[in-house]
Amino acid sequence: MKGHRGFQMRLSRRVGFLAAFFNLLTVLVSPAQTAEGLTSELRKFENSPGFESDTTYLNKANELGFLLAESNPDSSLVFLNSTILLCREASYKKGEAEALKIYGNALQNTGDFKGSIEHYNTALAIASEIPGEKQVPGILNNIGLVNYYLGNHTQALNNFYDAIKRADLTNNANVKAAAINNVAMIYFEQGKLTEAKEKYRETLAIYQAINNPGRVILAYNNIGDVELRQNNPLEALNTLKIGYRAALELKSPEFIEMTSRTLADIYSALDSLDKAEALFRESISMSRENGYGVPQAHSLIGLADLYYKKGKLAEASGFAKEGLQQAESMAQPMLIRNANELLSRIYEEEGNFAEALQSFKLFKLFNDSINTSQAQRLTASLEAEYEFSKRELEYEKASLRQKWIIFSTIAGLIAFLIILFVGNQNKNRLNKAYHALQEKTAEIEIKNEKLEKALDQLKATQVQLIHAEKMASLGELTAGIAHEIQNPLNFVTNFSELGSDMVQELREERARKPEEQDQSLQDEILADIQVNLDKINHHGKRADSIVKGMLQHSRTSSGEKLPTDINALANEYLRLSFHGLRAKDKTFSADFHTDLDPNLPKAEIVAQDISRVLINLFNNAFYACANAEFRKENPDVKPMVELSTKLVGDTDRRQIQITVSDNGPGIPSAIADKVFQPFFTTKPSGQGTGLGLSLSYDIVKAHGGELKLKSKPGELTTFTIFLPV
Amino acid sequence: MKILFVDDERDVEALFRQKFRKEIKSGELELAFAFSGKEALEILGAENPPKFVYVFSDINMPGMSGLQLLEEIKSRFPMMRVSMISAYGDSENYDKAISSGAKGFFTKPVDFERLKEEIAALNEGS
Incomplete structure (x- = not known):
């Protein structure tokens, strides 16, 4: 019972902001002005002769009429009627249609829905005669709203869909969004909450695109409302906080009131009763000040519900009665229903059972009349959708003539373009080539960057x-x-x-x-x-x-070349290599022999680099001839590493030759050209980096020298370093 | 009493000759030096049976290692006393030496007092 009541309450409030909604449409078309300002402007016009047929004057009169229709719908009718007549006399069709529409608004505000729809229809007929039919979508949307109020959902949906279609044709984003909003409203009522939210999001997107801050707030308000209905009050709270903040920034009483009312509902659902109360009171006082009848009724009933929850029956009863009265004066059946439901519970708790029964009967009456069954409503919307698709076809037919005109214009344009195109063909071709070239260049640049990165x-x-x-x-x-x-x-x-x-x-x-x-x-x-x-x-x-x-x-190589005694260096590292291997492997056994040229001149080298070459060559040589496997297979071979140095070459190009030989298994010619490649190793994995000889080769090359390999498989392997003197 | 020292470090000769200066002077000891296993075998093989009563050998040498030399000497001259002197005092070397028939195992730097006692014991034993 409680949940159902809440549903109806929100529904009724929705009608509340819709009323504010369609009226705003016109306000936003022209710059907002006060009634006083417009009245004095009109007085000025009235001093000059023939003002009655001046369209500027008539437009201003409509602007004033619009404002009056909202603030004092009853008394505005006389003024609006005179505007209609003036426009008619001046044969100003656009003005007449506008004035008729505003008259419809005023009648709607007084609750005369039948009269309202008649005037809208007259306005529609005139607006349809005007080329461009720019006013048509807005009028259709307003007709849809009246039908909605009257409970003619099928007709209402038809009107909204028509409005969307026409708004699309005339590029009227405001009306399109308004009509989508109204479709969403019907989805909401049908309980299709996901679809409703989607439609509201569509409106949000449109309003954000055309930068309409007020409507953006409205969209947030509606989305939050759906989220609350989806039982997601925290999400709703986040959404509404955006809307409320924006409303405060915009300083618009209408939107502040609307968002504070929705926020109050959310806080009420979250049981933050104090916050809810403050917001309901804000809504009530703003509604009272600005004459928002329906919102006022809603918030009064909401406030009464809060007091009921707190157990303060006297206050609850007072607000509920005031809300009921307000709802009755605004002819809001759902609000009346809600107020009666709340009152029946209050009376019941007070022990006033006669009043409780009376209220409950009224509640039941309104509930039954409002709640045509869900099946009926579904049927209505299905009918509407069917009608809509049928009408879509009709539109296509109707716009065929228009399309012909457009087509012939386009055909002429195409012919012109072809001439232009032929004239510019060469230029285009060049352009194309230029663009292709540019693309290629860009591509190459990208590739270059990638390559440079990879190189780094x-x-x-x-x-x-x-x-x-x-x-x-x-x-x-x-x-x-x-x-x-x-x-x-x-x-x-x-x-x-x-x-x-x-x-x-x-x-x-x-x-x-x-x-x-x-x-x-x-x-x-x-x-x-x-x-x-x-x-x-x-x-x-x-x-x-x-x-x-x-x-x-x-140490990191300084790269500085210094005169170095090659004999001493080679001898030192030969011993280091030997003792290193000996220390690592107790079974290691090998002999070494040196044949060093005592007359060797000093060489300009980076000693630590060349020493790495030497240690590599010595280690390899000892490993080759003295590793356990080789010795086991060749027990007769006495492992021997020989180091010799010698001065070679002509007198003008002398070189120091350093040879390191071993009597190991030799290197098969198949892999002889691979040994200087990085990562090439014949050692078991994990025992060699495969970089030793590759780096050695690079180091010797960097000294302007050469590193050569000579091998006789089964006999010996000799590495020879040539270094320039 | 002739003793042979085998080590690839040539300064070992100067060191030992000075250490045993008195014994050499008194004719108590006669020292010979070989700088590789191969050379040691040549010296030992020059006379048969060798006049040497004791061989002290380094282990870590290029070519034939001290342990290989030990095995060689033991196979050719089973009665020859051989002790190892090594910078590597690890158990692996020690076990290998003792199991191959080494009499003693000295680590570098050499404790000369122990070495002299070992040599002195020869006289008492013989």
Whole structure:
């Protein structure tokens, strides 16, 4: 019962804002003015002769008439009638149709629906005679509203659909949206809430597009109303907050009243009774001030319901009676029904059962008359839809003549365009080619950007890979380095201890009587101390150079080329490689041999880069000839790595040649040209980066040198570095 | 009493000769040095049976490693005493050496007192 009542209440309120709605249409066409301002303007016109046939004067008279029809519908009729007559005398058809329509509005406001529709029909007949038929959609929409009020839903829907169609033809977005709004209203009444919301959203989109802030508020209000009906008060609240804020910004009493009323309904549904009450009171006072009869009745009944909920029966009863009276004076059957339903409950609680029964009877009466069954309403709307599709065909026929005119105009235009086109064909062709070229250029630019991006990423990856490879080879070196440092450190320790012993021995010797002292022994000890000190110095430097080399290896290459002793460098890294592998693999066993040219000049190289090449070549060589598998298969082969350096070439183009050979299995010719490719490796996965030789190749190339491979499978592999002197 | 030291670090010779200066002078000890396993075998093989009573060998050497040398010596001269001296004092090397017949295992830097005791024990034993 309660839910049903709420449904009806909202329905009735809907009728309330619709009344405000169609009237607004005309206001928005011309700039809004006050009745006083218009009256004084008309007085000025009346001083000049022949003013009665001046269309400017007649338009102004209609504007004033419109305002009067809204504020004082009863007393406006005389003035409106005189305007109709003046327009008729002046044969100003447009003005006459407008005046008749406004007369219809006034009659509608007084509740004379029959008279209203008669005047609208006369207005429609005249408006249809005027080329362009611009006024037709608006009048159709108003006729639809009256039919709706009269309960002729089928006829109303027909009118609205007609209005939409005509509005489309005359590009009248305002009327189109208004008619869609009215269709939505009928969907709402049928309980097709999803469709109703969709239609309201259509109106919102139209009003936003034509930038009509008032109608945007109206659309939000209606959408929120549907959401409330869909039992989604929180969503409704969000929607209405937008609408209410916009109404306050617009400072329009009409929209402030409307949105505050809907908000009040939402808060009431959310049981925020204080907020709801404040808003209902705001609506009532604004309605009273501006003469919005139906909204006032609605809010009075809403307020009464709030007091009923609070248990304040006396106040509830007072407001309900006032609301009922207002509803009766506005002839709003649904509001009357709601007020009676509420009153019957109030009387019942008060113990006034006779009054309760009376109110309930009235409620029942109105309920039955309003509630023609859902099936009936559905039938009505189905009929309307059928009618509509039939009428659509008729419109198409009717507009055929118009289409012929349009067609011939277009045909002429096309002919003109063809001439133009032929004239401009060459230009167009050029343009086309130019555009195609532009597109290609743009395409190429995009591709270029992509390529540059890819290149940047590749460069970054390369830097990372080089770093990873460097770290990997450093890892391989670590064990060798540890051993290589440990050895000289042992010597430093041992020789310094020996030195101390000898000093002690010397002291003992010198403590003897001079004749017993052995001079040659003393000389010998001193000479040994000297040797030991030299050894300590030598091994200290040896450790120092290893640490320096290691740091250099890990440091980012400065790229600076410095004169370097290739023999020392190669020898150092050969040992590091050997000891590194030995430390990692206890079963590792290999021999190495060096043949270094003592007359080798220093080479201008980046030592840490070349050292990486060398460590790679040595590691590969030792791995090739001394890995466990190869040794198992070839037990007779004694693993041997040979390093040799030599000065080669003509006197004007001398090169340092560094060869690293091993007596491993050799490299099959099938893969010989692949070994310098990045990521190529024959080691089990995870054991090699596959970058060693590739980077080595790049480093040697960067020094202006060459890195060559020679291999006899089953015998030996030789890598040769040539470096310019 | 002849002792052979095998190490690829040549300064080992200067170190040991000085350490055992007194023993050498008194004729108590005679030291020989080899700088690879191959050289050690040549020296040992020069006389048959070798005059040497003890071989001390480094493990980590290019070519033949100390452990390979140990096996070689034990197969050719089973009675020869061999001890290892290594920078790698890990159990893997130790176990390999002892199981191959090494008498002792010394880690670098060498504890000369222990080494002298080991050599002195030879005299008492013989």
